[in-house]
Amino acid sequence: xxxxxxxxxxxxxxxxxxxxxxxxxxxxxxxxxxxxxxxxxxxxxxxxxxxxxxxxxxxxxxxxxxxxxxxxxxxxxxxxxxxxxxxxxxxxx
Amino acid sequence: xxxxxxxxxxxxxxxxxxxxxxxxxxxxxxxxxxxxxxxxxxxxxxxxxxxxxxxxxxxxxxxxxxxxxxxxxxxxxxxxxxxxxxxxxxxxxxxxxxxxxxxxxxxxxxxxxxxxxxxxxxxxxxxxxxx
Numbered sequence: 001x002x003x004x005x006x007x008x009x010x011x012x013x014x015x016x017x018x019x020x021x022x023x024x025x026x027x028x029x030x031x032x033x034x035x036x037x038x039x040x041x042x043x044x045x046x047x048x049x050x051x052x053x054x055x056x057x058x059x060x061x062x063x064x065x066x067x068x069x070x071x072x073x074x075x076x077x078x079x080x081x082x083x084x085x086x087x088x089x090x091x092x093x
Numbered sequence: 094x095x096x097x098x099x100x101x102x103x104x105x106x107x108x109x110x111x112x113x114x115x116x117x118x119x120x121x122x123x124x125x126x127x128x129x130x131x132x133x134x135x136x137x138x139x140x141x142x143x144x145x146x147x148x149x150x151x152x153x154x155x156x157x158x159x160x161x162x163x164x165x166x167x168x169x170x171x172x173x174x175x176x177x178x179x180x181x182x183x184x185x186x187x188x189x190x191x192x193x194x195x196x197x198x199x200x201x202x203x204x205x206x207x208x209x210x211x212x213x214x215x216x217x218x219x220x221x222x223x224x
Contacts, residue, residue, distance in 0.1 A: 008181075009157065009158075009183070010181040010182060010183035010184050011181065011183075013182070013183065014182075014206075041206075044207075044208055045181055045182070045208070054178075054179075055179070056179045058141035060141075065141070085141040085144055085145060086141070086144060086181060087138060087139060087140050087141050087144065087179075088125070088137075088138070088139040088144060088161050088179070089136070089137065089138040089139070089175070089179040090136070090137060090161075090163050090172075090173070090175060090176040090179055090180070090186070091129075091135045091136035091137050091163065091165070091173065091175060091176070092135050092136075092165050092168040092173045092175070092176075
């Protein structure tokens with residue numbers, strides 16, 4: 001079972017300039033794990049040091065935010081598309 | 094940029110800066126909505142759907158989203174720890190300090206690849222630019 005992961009423009013320099021990559025996976029979490037296994041430099045921009053998705057990093061399975069599905073445990077099927085979209089946040093204390 | 098920022102003051106303004114990535118012949122700004130309702134004066138948040146809409150609007154003009162700008166009301170135009178925690182490399186992050194409702198300094202920053210800190214970028218304001 002293979003899913004396509006869309007790599008956002010700012011992170012393509014850390015993924016061999018690829019705009020997408022396909023990985024075998026049973027869940028969204030496995031797809032992301034395989035993505036960061038192949039492109040290790042991506043990991044720190046997606047996950048905290050504790051291994052959790054950064055709060056501003058949103059992941060979609062096809063057109064659905066995985067927070068409203070099963071988060072990283074969301075099952076995937078062959079041909080699904082996983083997209084990574086940032087929220088933009090900032091300001092001062 | 095100026096019009097949009099003043100429309101949202103005194104809260105933090107957030108705008109998407111879109112431009113051709115390979116040349117600066119054309120650029121545009123897409124006003125964004127600050128989704129923070131708990132501390133909108135000093136923090137901003139633009140949700141993923143709004144980001145997707147900004148990217149789609151840019152694509153329709155044949156340009157790319159290359160950065161974002163926001164204001165720091167009554168605070169220097171320097172990125173905060175909060176900014177760094179919510180940034181990716183590659184994007185340009187423009188910050189405008191605002192004092193008593195009036196824009197002061199404008200700076201631009203890029204997050205280093207190791208996420209340890211931002212590096213300042215030069216800003217070249219061309220004659221005729223509507224910044």
